[in-house]
Amino acid sequence: MAPALQEKRRELEKQMKEDKLEREIGMRPNQEDLVKRGILKDSKVSPALYEQQAQLERSMLSDNLDHKLKARPGPNDLVEKGIILDKDKAE
Numbered sequence: 756m757a758p759a760l761q762e763k764r765r766e767l768e769k770q771m772k773e774d775k776l777e778r779e780i781g782m783r784p785n786q787e788d789l790v791k792r793g794i795l796k797d798s799k800v801s802p803a804l805y806e807q808q809a810q811l812e813r814s815m816l817s818d819n820l821d822h823k824l825k826a827r828p829g830p831n832d833l834v835e836k837g838i839i840l841d842k843d844k845a846e
Contacts, residue, residue, distance in 0.1 A: 756764075789795040800808045833839045 784792075786795060790797045796809075798805060798808065828836075830839070834841045
């Protein structure tokens with residue numbers, strides 16, 4: 756194939772790739788749509804700090820869960836309040 760034709764072919768292939776990329780980018784959902792679909796979190800934090808914010812939220816949830824589990828009543832308390840039956844007395 757002639758060098759001029761090869762060059763024109765490369766230019767056309769490059770232009771086709773650029774056009775396809777522009778179409779794909781144009782069809783890409785925006786950030787608001789991704790938040791509505793639950794793919795992204797609605798965060799006002801800088802992307803550089805996003806992971807640290809997520810870790811802090813997980814840590815806070817974990818601490819809250821630990822606190823609630825430690826504060827829950829034990830089996831004896833539940834028997835005394837009549838919420839559950841005493842195994843020994845039920846038999």
